Amino acid sequence: xxxxxxxxxxxxxxxxxxxxxxxxxxxxxxxxxxxxxxxxxxxxxxxxxxxxxxxxxxxxxxxxxxxxxxxxxxxxxxxxxxxxxxxxxxxxxxxxxxxxxxxxxxxxxxxxxxxxxxxxxxxxxxxxxxxxxxxxxxxxxxxxxxxxxxxxxxxxxxxxxxxxxxxxxxxxxxxxxxxxxxxxxxxxxxxxxxxxxxxxxxxxxxxxxxxxxxxxxxxxxxxxxxxxxxxxxxxxxxxxxxxxxxxxxxxxxxxxxxxxxxxxxxxxxxxxxxxxxxxxxxxxxxxxxxxxxxxxxxxxxxxxxxxxxxxxxxxxxxxxxxxxxxxxxxxxxxxxxxxxxxxxxxxxxxxxxxxxxxxxxxxxxxxxxxxxxxxxxxxxxxxxxxxxxxxxxxxxxxxxxxxxxxxxxxxxxxxxxxxxxxxxxxxxxxxxxxxxxxxxxxxxxxxxxxxxxxxxxxxxxxxxxxxxxxxxxxxxxxxxxxxxxxxxxxxxxxxxxxxxxxxxxxxxxxxxxxxxxxxxxxxxxxxxxxxxxxxxxxxxxxxxxxxxxxxxxxxxxxxxxxxxxxxxxxxxxxxxxxxxxxxxxxxxxxxxxxxxxxxxxxxxxxxxxxxxxxxxxxxxxxxxxxxxxxxxxxxxxxxxxxxxxxxxxxxxxxxxxxxx
Numbered sequence: 001x002x003x004x005x006x007x008x009x010x011x012x013x014x015x016x017x018x019x020x021x022x023x024x025x026x027x028x029x030x031x032x033x034x035x036x037x038x039x040x041x042x043x044x045x046x047x048x049x050x051x052x053x054x055x056x057x058x059x060x061x062x063x064x065x066x067x068x069x070x071x072x073x074x075x076x077x078x079x080x081x082x083x084x085x086x087x088x089x090x091x092x093x094x095x096x097x098x099x100x101x102x103x104x105x106x107x108x109x110x111x112x113x114x115x116x117x118x119x120x121x122x123x124x125x126x127x128x129x130x131x132x133x134x135x136x137x138x139x140x141x142x143x144x145x146x147x148x149x150x151x152x153x154x155x156x157x158x159x160x161x162x163x164x165x166x167x168x169x170x171x172x173x174x175x176x177x178x179x180x181x182x183x184x185x186x187x188x189x190x191x192x193x194x195x196x197x198x199x200x201x202x203x204x205x206x207x208x209x210x211x212x213x214x215x216x217x218x219x220x221x222x223x224x225x226x227x228x229x230x231x232x233x234x235x236x237x238x239x240x241x242x243x244x245x246x247x248x249x250x251x252x253x254x255x256x257x258x259x260x261x262x263x264x265x266x267x268x269x270x271x272x273x274x275x276x277x278x279x280x281x282x283x284x285x286x287x288x289x290x291x292x293x294x295x296x297x298x299x300x301x302x303x304x305x306x307x308x309x310x311x312x313x314x315x316x317x318x319x320x321x322x323x324x325x326x327x328x329x330x331x332x333x334x335x336x337x338x339x340x341x342x343x344x345x346x347x348x349x350x351x352x353x354x355x356x357x358x359x360x361x362x363x364x365x366x367x368x369x370x371x372x373x374x375x376x377x378x379x380x381x382x383x384x385x386x387x388x389x390x391x392x393x394x395x396x397x398x399x400x401x402x403x404x405x406x407x408x409x410x411x412x413x414x415x416x417x418x419x420x421x422x423x424x425x426x427x428x429x430x431x432x433x434x435x436x437x438x439x440x441x442x443x444x445x446x447x448x449x450x451x452x453x454x455x456x457x458x459x460x461x462x463x464x465x466x467x468x469x470x471x472x473x474x475x476x477x478x479x480x481x482x483x484x485x486x487x488x489x490x491x492x493x494x495x496x497x498x499x500x501x502x503x504x505x506x507x508x509x510x511x512x513x514x515x516x517x518x519x520x521x522x523x524x525x526x527x528x529x530x531x532x533x534x535x536x537x538x539x540x541x542x543x544x545x546x547x548x549x550x551x552x553x554x555x556x557x558x559x560x561x562x563x564x565x566x567x568x569x570x571x572x573x574x575x576x577x578x579x580x581x582x583x584x585x586x587x588x589x590x591x592x593x594x595x596x597x598x599x600x601x602x603x604x605x606x607x608x609x610x611x612x613x614x615x616x617x618x619x620x621x622x623x624x625x626x627x628x629x630x631x632x633x634x635x636x637x638x639x640x641x642x643x644x645x646x647x648x649x650x651x652x653x654x655x656x657x658x659x660x
Contacts, residue, residue, distance in 0.1 A: 062567060073574045081588035088182070088587045090122040091133035091145040099153040108153040108165070112194060116146075121186075123587070134170050138455050138618045140607075143585055144171040144183035146190075156194075156447045165448045167191065174456025174614025177464025179585040187450035194448045227418040234414045279367050297349050303342035310335030456616040459532045466531060467609040468582030470521055471546055471602045475573050477517045478551040481510040482566055484657050487558040490645035491653045499640045507555060507636075514547040531613070538612035538621060546605035549628045552635035553601065559643040576602035601631040 050057045096109025117124055125142070127133045133145040147168040156165025167190065171183040314328050314335060458464045487506060494502065522540045525531045533539050553572075557565030579586065579593040580603045586594055597603050608624035610616040 062564075073571070073578050076578065076590060076593075081584055084588045084590075085122055085182070086120055087594075088122045088143045088179075088585055089141065090124050091127045091136055091142045092116070092124050092148075093127050093130045093133045093145065094148045095130065095150045096148050096152040097150050097154075099157050101157045106153055106157050108156055109148040112148065112167075134455070135618070137170055137172050138175075138616070139620065140172075140175045140617050143176070143179050143587065144169055144186075146170075158447070167194075167448065167450045168453055169450055170453045170455065172455040172616055173458040173464065174610050174616030176581060176585050177458050177461070178583060180454070180458075182585070184452055187452050191448050191450040224418070224422065227414065231414040231418045234410050293349060293353055293355075300342055300346055300349055303338055307335055307338035307342055310338050456610075456614040458614055462529065463531050463613065465582070466525060466613065467606045468577075468580070470525065470543060470609065471550075471580070471582075471605040472573070472577055473521060474514070474517065474543065474547040474605075475550045475554075475569075475576070475602070478510070478514060478547065478554050479566065479569055479573070481513055481551065482554060482558055482569075484655055485510060486648075486653075486656050487555055488562060488644070488646050489648050489653060491650045492647045493650050495645075495647055499643055502645075503555075503559075503636060503639045503643065506559075507551065510551055510555070511548060514551045515544060518544040518547045533613050534615045535612050539609065542605065542608040542612050542621075542625065545625060545628050545632070546601070546608075549601050549605075549632040549635070552632045552639070556635040556639040556642075559639050559645070562644070562646075576600045579603065580606045582606045601628055604628050604631075 050060065092113060094109045094113050096107060098105055098107040098109075100106075113124075113126070122143070124146075127136070127145075130145075130147050133142065133147065136142040137145050147170055149166065149168070152165050152167070158164075167187070169183050169187040169190075171180045173180040310332075314332055318328065485506075487510075490502065518540065522536075522543055526533055526536055526539070554565070554569045557568050557572075559565070561568060575596070579589065579597045579600055581589075581597060586597045589597075604624040604627040607617060608621055608628065611619055611621040611624070
């Protein structure tokens with residue numbers, strides 16, 4: 001006996017023994033024995049099905065693997081998408097022209113592209129034209145695009161303004177909502193990394209090629225100490241500014257009074273001619289005094305001669321014959337007077353000599369006085385000319401007030417300088433150059449900013465997932481129809497008739513059900529959930545065509561493979577859910593799902609819905625709709641050509657669901 005026959009008889013023997021043990025009547029009529037007997041008999045009937053119908057046994061065994069297939073296929077499509085981001089196509093347009101900075105030509109855009117391609121997180125594909133890259137994103141050829149403007153280096157490298165250098169990340173939310181989310185998460189991370197790299201370069205430029213962070217910290221520490229001293233000194237100057245202002249006011253007033261007094265003195269000083277006349281008079285006085293002394297000496301000599309003459313007269317009078325006594329007496333008196341005159345003139349001569357000496361001294365004093373007065377006049381004139389005028393004193397007062405205000409600003413600025421240096425010292429890393437990259441991101445300006453530009457925007461997350469769940473719901477709705485209507489049953493009275501009208505007739509009622517299901521789903525999406533839809537008519541038509549295509553496919557599976565077709569439909573459902581790129585970009589899935597994605601009708605339905613709802617894929621709606629229509633026609637053709645009907649009596653042609 002062949003091995004296959006022996007195995008079949010062994011399996012059949014096993015089921016016979018199991019059925020016999022389950023169906024053996026109980027020997028006792030106790031309540032428990034009765035319950036066990038009933039249980040065994042009921043199970044025996046089901047086990048008998050396994051023995052009598054080998055295909056049923058195979059179906060049961062197949063059902064064991066359905067949950068595994070459902071969970072395994074879906075999880076496999078979602079398994080570690082982060083490890084497959086290198087398959088996500090990203091367009092890179094580098095139009096940066098560079099900038100000359102500190103003696104170097106910097107091409108920041110080129111550096112960024114080199115850094116991205118050195119460790120590719122995505123599948124970067126360089127393109128020359130920004131508009132072409134944006135069009136590729138809208139068509140769905142690229143997940144998103146990174147656009148580097150021509151002035152990127154000019155704006156970003158100096159770092160004067162935060163966010164001056166802008167990187168544009170262009171993405172289409174309608175093409176794939178989760179794919180857009182990947183781009184939005186990538187944008188700020190790219191800006192952070194680029195800012196850190198730029199700030200490290202700036203620090204290296206500050207420190208020079210052989211510098212280090214320790215020297216910078218020492219320099220900042222010295223600046224910090226100097227700033228603190230400056231702040232303390234300016235604080236003292238700030239405290240003394242009121243005294244300085246008051247003193248400058250008093251000084252201005254005193255200088256005004258001094259100037260007025262000096263100018264008054266200058267006006268009352270004698271003229272140079274008067275001083276010269278005074279010197280000439282004192283010189284003539286001294287000269288005249290000499291002549292007076294000389295005359296007095298001559299008078300004294302004459303008085304001596306007069307005295308001697310009176311003595312002679314007295315001697316001659318002794319010889320007179322008469323009147324001798326009167327003449328002698330007169331001569332004696334005259335002699336006495338002459339003696340007194342001589343003596344007085346001697347005293348006058350002595351006094352005149354002293355007067356001459358005084359005149360000489362007076363002449364010298366007057367000369368010195370006149371010369372001194374001349375020098376004093378010249379000094380007072382110079383002093384008057386050197387003293388500031390009223391306009392100058394007013395300007396000095398205004399300058400003092402401005403100085404007072406300037407000291408106030410200096411005090412405030414020194415405080416800010418000290419505070420800023422304290423913050424700089426706190427931000428500098430304590431270690432060497434290895435810590436530089438981590439510190440610069442927070443310590444310097446974020447000169448690069450990413451800007452996300454969105455095409456075909458999606459209002460919210462629910463709208464983004466609608467193209468995933470709506471086709472799934474329609475597929476489930478078509479599958480449910482197989483549990484209501486016996487697709488494979490054919491009334492015996494219709495046997496032998498052409499398959500085309502039979503297939504179309506069998507699909508009329510479930511097609512009407514699918515149409516009503518489509519209308520309800522559309523109403524719930526548009527009016528129930530208030531979903532923002534670009535073109536409601538296109539959406540309704542897309543859902544209707546997808547429902548008919550799904551129904552035709554499931555119908556063909558059932559009429560060709562029987563109830564096994566339902567199992568195939570369930571597996572096909574989860575396969576399409578895993579590979580339709582509705583929950584994530586298909587590039588993040590495994591190679592198998594990427595390979596089958598273009599051939600699945602649910603993928604076409606998802607794309608057509610995104611066009612109708614969000615205006616995605618640059619409006620390429622007709623292509624997806626044509627593919628769904630082709631799937632509908634191909635399914636109808638397969639059902640017509642390969643249908644395997646099960647003939648039943650007309651009276652037994654009933655719905656599968658119990659209605660009695």
